Amino acid sequence: MHAATTVSLIPVLSDNYVFVLHGEGPGAVVVDPAVAEPVIAWLEEKGLELEAVLHTHHHNDHIGGTPGLLQRWPEAAVIASAADRERIPLQTKGVQGGDQLRLLGRELRVLEVPGHTRHHIAYVVEPEAGGAAELFCGDTLFAGGCGRLFEGTPEQMLSSLGSLAALGPETRVWCAHEYTEGNLRWAAEREPDNAAIRTRLAEVQQLRREGRPTIPSHIGLEQETNLFIRAQDAAALRQLRGHKDLWRG
Numbered sequence: 001m002h003a004a005t006t007v008s009l010i011p012v013l014s015d016n017y018v019f020v021l022h023g024e025g026p027g028a029v030v031v032d033p034a035v036a037e038p039v040i041a042w043l044e045e046k047g048l049e050l051e052a053v054l055h056t057h058h059h060n061d062h063i064g065g066t067p068g069l070l071q072r073w074p075e076a077a078v079i080a081s082a083a084d085r086e087r088i089p090l091q092t093k094g095v096q097g098g099d100q101l102r103l104l105g106r107e108l109r110v111l112e113v114p115g116h117t118r119h120h121i122a123y124v125v126e127p128e129a130g131g132a133a134e135l136f137c138g139d140t141l142f143a144g145g146c147g148r149l150f151e152g153t154p155e156q157m158l159s160s161l162g163s164l165a166a167l168g169p170e171t172r173v174w175c176a177h178e179y180t181e182g183n184l185r186w187a188a189e190r191e192p193d194n195a196a197i198r199t200r201l202a203e204v205q206q207l208r209r210e211g212r213p214t215i216p217s218h219i220g221l222e223q224e225t226n227l228f229i230r231a232q233d234a235a236a237l238r239q240l241r242g243h244k245d246l247w248r249g
């Protein structure tokens, strides 16, 4: 038996989330720290000690807080794509798809999910008995959307979304930005007769009016309401992505 772990989110900047995996002990794992100060304050208030930082990709709003966190906790591991060592220079442990990690008594698995960037990875925290898996997918899958294709192809994103969908409907999706309302307003324009999208949009708008996050989502909800994860082929995904990139709703 080990202490149950949970995931918390810290909203930072205009729409980023930093995630913290923590349990009953003092250890904590932080995912994609955009900035350091709010994360340090949050961990200190809870009496937590940083054991590791996980990075999904190299963009500054996912790695910018790591130097500050390492000043406060110099012994923390920094885990990131080995292939992206030049763009994520502080990493102490490079990983690739298929690698397994053990942190805070939990098993984590690394997935390669290129598309948003060429070396984007995701982390799956394997479920405990009776629980759901936790997915940290960075800017690959969003609630109601997907990341922009800065360095990858529609084929790559289609394949990446397919491997996330295969994690199963209960998997909780911790995506790194609060983009849900805009994504669903766009989707509701594309598919005005889609009742599942309309229902979810109303729920999300209520959460946002209350100032609450719409994260986590789960894979089953995305399969019902996310046009990108439902795209039949790369041509369809390319068309959706191009339309969303130009949408100014």
Ligand SMILES: [Zn+2]
Residues within 6 Å of the ligand: 057, 059, 116, 139
């Ligand atoms: Zn990004």
